[in-house]
Amino acid sequence: MAASFQSSQTVAVLGGGPGGYEAALAAAQLGAEVTLIERAAIGGAAVITDVVPSKSLIATADAAVAIRQAEELGVQLFARGGGGAPLRPEVAINLAAVNHRLLALARQQSDDQRASLVEAGVRIVSGHGRLAGPREVVVSTSEGGTDFEHVEADTLVVAVGASPRELASARPDGDRILTWTQLYDMTSLPEHLIVVGSGVTGAEFAGAYMNLGAAVTLVSSRDQVLPGEDSDAAVVLENVFRRGGMRVLSRTRAESVVNTGDGVVVTLSDGRTVEGSHCLMAVGSIPNTRGIGLEQAGVQLTDSGHIQVNRVARTSVPNVYAAGDCTDFVPLASVAAMQGRTAVFHALGDIVIPLERRRITANIFTSPEIASVGFSEQDVVDGRADGVVYKLPLAANARAKMMRITDGFVKVIARTGSGTVIGAVIVAPRASELIYPLAIAIERRLTVDQVSRVFAVFPSLTGSITDATRAMHIVNRDG
Incomplete structure (x- = not known):
């Protein structure tokens, strides 16, 4: 299907973050001639300074907590002191070593993504790009801005990301x-x-x-x-x-x-x-959209500088698309990637499914993690959704007791009457993994009864999902 689809079109992608990377790969997969322009490194901020290093740091922090709390599970760490007396060692954090590892992981991920693009046949141009019109990008390929390359394309995908917002009264100095x-x-x-x-x-x-x-x-x-x-x-x-x-x-x-x-x-x-x-x-953050020729090319921006896009990532200019944090859509790496693929599918005439906000799964990588999808309980309270909400504390779960998990819950929101799952929130370790079956339920319009009939391993944290949906069968019947 997609592998046999051949396009004679040219595609230029401005920005190599999640949105630009996926757009370039998808365009190459469909047979287009693809050029990707990136000023720093493939992967963008998501790989180099944001998602990859920050979540790696959080994984290190979780490991430190696990060591400190091991005694609560009966695991005790001791060292031998003078005379053979036991000493309790402290958990020490070598932040220099931690950060060295995080940045090395980021560079490796960036290198892997660059290799994937090259293997797919994508031409990569290093430099600062700006639109010279709806079908042309001018790339400054030298530091002094004296060398330029002109890239013309039938379709442009802008995926320039965003940068940390700064306050005039609290200017970051890189020191304190x-x-x-x-x-x-x-x-x-x-x-x-x-x-x-x-x-x-x-x-x-x-x-x-x-x-x-x-x-x-x-x-x-x-x-x-x-x-x-x-x-x-x-x-x-x-x-x-x-x-x-x-x-x-x-x-x-x-x-x-x-x-x-x-x-x-x-x-x-x-x-x-x-x-x-x-x-x-x-x-917060601000989109990297200033000074790259968007307004001159006719691309409409919001007052905050974000690029206005529709559900197929198309801008106000028919052949110009945009993906990621520079747009006015949901600022998530997974969404940027899907926007990039959707944009190219639409531009090159492949099958495309418009993006739907209510089907986007999000996760906050705190400890415990917080994952959500679909309508929220506040949507029900405010009347934006007609639903029933059920919350099951994670502490009631047998596996949670074994792992000494005391904080968290599974919350399911189902449509009144039909019982169709329309929303969910999970607060738990690895909630980012646990939310997936409920995201599928929303995508496939499954009812709580249908979800409850799926066998969950016992004991498992996913058992709380079946327990919650089974409880909602009673709520629906009595309601």
Whole structure:
């Protein structure tokens, strides 16, 4: 099918992150002549400074916690001291070694992706690209901007990503005031890390550094961490944070951050100040769309600078598509990749299924993880969805007891009457893996009864999914 499809068209892809990478591979698969322009490294920020290194850091932090908590499972670590007396060793974090490994993994992933593109026949041009029109990209291939290459194509895919948002009163300096792209230059664990911003990025890094052993203060402008996410999940995570020793400051903003030379001082909107050794600014991101000729080519942008796209990733210019965090769609690496493939399928005349927000699975890599898909409980409360909500604490699960998992739950949302699964939230270790069967249920419009009839291994954490859906059969019958 796709393998036998042959296209005589030319495709130019601007940006080699998840969206651009998948767009280029898909176009090559369909027989197009493909050129990919990337200014840094294949994989983009997702591979080099964001998803790959950050999730690797979190995996290291989880390992540290597992060692510290092993005694609760009856596993005790001791060393022999003088006279043969047992000594309890401490868990030490060599952050320089950790960061070296993370960056090496990122480089390896980037190299692997470049090799895949080359093998597929994609031509890669290194440099800064900008649109000279809806069918041409001009690439500056030298640092001084004196050498240029013109790339013409029938279809353009813009996948230039986004960069950390900066505040004028808290400019990152790469020393004490940092963005999430600068954390990996640290050679020792920060004595006291102040994290400004309690969204996904802020929560993930705050939890990771807490679990690595740093003192952490999290500054949140909202009533809860992870604003906009499931409120029950946010409560669980905030309880875990506080229990781990994190200081969570809610309903206040950081007005300014100053590097004092040997630390930082964060001034809050309520007049208080917080002193620490380092500050991570996690206050969102801005699209990398300025100065690359989009407006001149007729591509419509939002007020925030994001590229407006429809459900097949098409822009206001018929032959120009866009994918990833530079668009006004969902800012997830998995979504960027799907947008890239969808854009090319649509442009080259292959079968395409428009993207649907309600079928997108998302995960927050805190500890425990928070995975979600479909409608939320708040959608039901606000009347955007007619549904029944059931929440089952994970502590009731036999496998969870064996693993000493005490925090988390499985929440399923089913349509009233039919029982069709329309939403789900899982808070658990590896929730990113556990959510998949419920994502399939939403994609295939399965009912809670159909899900409940699937055999789950006993004991297993997935058993909580069948337990929850079985319980909803009673709710539906009685309701």
